[in-house]
Amino acid sequence: MRGFNIEKTLTHYNIKMSSMLSQKVLLWSLIFLVCKANQQSEYLYKFIQSKRSQQKPSHVESYSSTIVDEHVSKVHVVEQQLRLMEDDKVKALPGQPKGVDFDQYAGYVTVDSKGGRELFYYFVESSLNSSTKPLILWLNGGPGCSSFGYGAMQELGPFRVNSDGTTLSLNKDAWNKVANIIFLESPAGVGFSYSKNSLDYSNIGDNSTAKDSYIFLLNWLERFPQYKTRDFFIAGESYGGHYVPQLAHLILSNNKKLKNHTRINLRGIAVGNGWIDDNLCTKGMYDYFWMAGLNSDETHEGIDKLCDFGNFNYTNECNLYQSRANDELGNIDIYNIYAPFCNSSATKTSYSGSDFDPCSEDYTNAYLNLPKVQEALHVKPTKWSSCSDLSWTDSPASILPTINGLISSGISIWIYSGDIDGRVPITSTKYSINSLKLPVHTAWRPWYTGKEVGGYVIGYKGLALVTVRGAGHMVPSDQPYRALTMISSFLLGQLPPQLNS
Template identity: 45%
Template sequence: MVLISLPSTCKQAGPGCSSVAYGASEEIGPFRINKTASGLYLNKFSWNSVANLLFLETPAGVGFSYSNRSSDLLDTGDIRTAKDSLEFLVGWMNRFPRYKHREVYLTGESYAGHYVPQLAREIMMYNKRSKHPINLKGFMVGNAVTDNYYDNLGTVTYWWSHAMISDKTYRQLINTTTSTHPHATILTEAPPLAGVFGCLTIPARLSGHYLGYDPCTEKYAEIYYNRPDVQRAFHANVTRIPYKWTACSEVLNRNWNDTDVSVLPIYREMLASGLRIWVFSGDVDSVVPVTATRYSLAQLKLATKTPWRPWYVKNQVGGWTEVYEGLTFATVRGAGHEVPLFKPRAALELFESFLKGRPLPKS
């Protein structure tokens, strides 16, 4: 099988970040970058232990991806990203035909809550007209941007319930959110994002590597991927792009031209097609919180197959889950916005269960 990992969001709450910087280098890839950016060490909870991983840098301008027309960086958005991603995937399958008939799954987090279902829809439309359909089986998204109105409502509720904003600010934001057309609201007031901190010194070590969440991982990636020897080894930057490699592209973030106000209509299409769909949330994320996801998913009005219950990792509660007709929802206890960074063992268990289509462990 092949897992396509799509990019995440910028810290400024918009698209433009690298799946190599985040997904590959600090979450689910086979290696992590050490704290001096001098080398790599093995990630024992890498998802490539159970699937082939393909990290897609999209749209052009993210990471080492580029366009021959610099104007493309000023003219992109959801629609173009989905179409370009499909074109890449078809080309990649032609370049490596041994994967053509493998099962394909899509995953992503944050703004990839748009990318993933949008690409799934593009693949489904492509399959209807192609003699060589892509064997798409399902997708999974985490802490995913889903619906402007319900994401905003759930985010404000989370901030207030976790004492991140005052009662006065809460009332102001709720009044703004609920008095505006459901698909036109964008939050303009926000507390600091959970998990976005300055670099700290974390003394606890095991075998020379830091334990738990290290807020400096993005810094390590930016040093590492700007090293000429690393670029040569990766066969990257052969066109000599005229700017430094960065984990997120502010140019793309500022010039994003179109965005779906809601991807729930795509969910309805995909549910009708029978795709396996899993949605998960780190339950201490305040960027796209669990409340936002639950409000959004509630709009699908799906019947419950398996009621809310805990699931387990190594005899500990890994989170809670509810299975609906066509969709599984799960939380990951104690995880922030990048679930596999905060809770790598639990994230791998979640991923294995998703691939196999089996219930999360009950004990």
């Protein structure tokens, strides 16, 4: 890399930037650069920057591994369980196409009977041999974004919303081809999930989210007892890098501690483009900007020299270079650096499965606010939105200690990464995993869908890193067939296929 005079460059750039030395303003500047960006991804970035502006983060991992017993369902009468399950059955979603060959359920599960805290779920059984297929819980991130609106309706679920906002098309690469899937809107205040106690919305964090999700699972399994002994997996993306490992930790901890509750048969977790470590993910993001040709050499060298990511030491000079890096990106979708923006005048009429419509979030919002749709989903009338502003109270700076603990438990752990996501890029994921210093069991190699390279994989002791070629932040949206191939291998306990295997 060619050298340059940092002091001279800073002086020149300070002419425009001297009025922006407020750290908070600088750190939030990128939020407004992206037109019509995916809200889940924007909420993640806004949240991480707010953590930086408020205080110096701590690497101390702190969240509860216990539950409040009185919130767990005590209903054990089979007839009552069957009635609750049948009440949640969705006869048909408005506008769904012909050929739906699976059962779907939706409704509320109580996680705090005294406070009136209710979490909404949407459950689809597998279209092929559902009685023998495993169970997956899917969690989108934010924090504060909907697993139903994103995961179910735009990513791995059985349907896509058409451009008319009123009808649906089948997703031929839906994950319920290989599993039964629960999409959970968590915590309360997200999507259709709610609490009768408004204070719950200002007392939310990693601890309470993991706890409520665990209680949800215990109570859901009482409603669907046929799944109590089924192999269970947790998957998610984005801030799911917190949600998924933390919930897994809580399940394993309580499987050992509690004798009077259902033992959840957790077999593995999969995290996509997950925010795992504040320091390493931030460093990886700016390194990716440069390596992808989105930043100049001078800007990258300034960040490299002036930003002490290891100690979270962000000086004014460091912030100026980060702001400059953000400016240099231009008007692109940083969550898929090659994707077009939504152009409502050139939309399709139905989902073809060949590519992802960047206006899908608009269609989903329109569809889920239709009264007849909400009635079919058994929810109270609600102004549904894809993401919600929540007052977050706790968020460890690193989830790596949690992942390390899960490795020692022996469950399957996959970290996967779409390779054209600029917000939580492959460099961030690699830096995070490399810091664990795990022995390599399977050397880096390509994996295939047919004769095409689907991505790359490396197997470590207790963990696999999988990349998905041509996918951004929302892997199942950008590369549905490759994502289905990947998750199918994960559920089988095998690395993604080699050529002609």
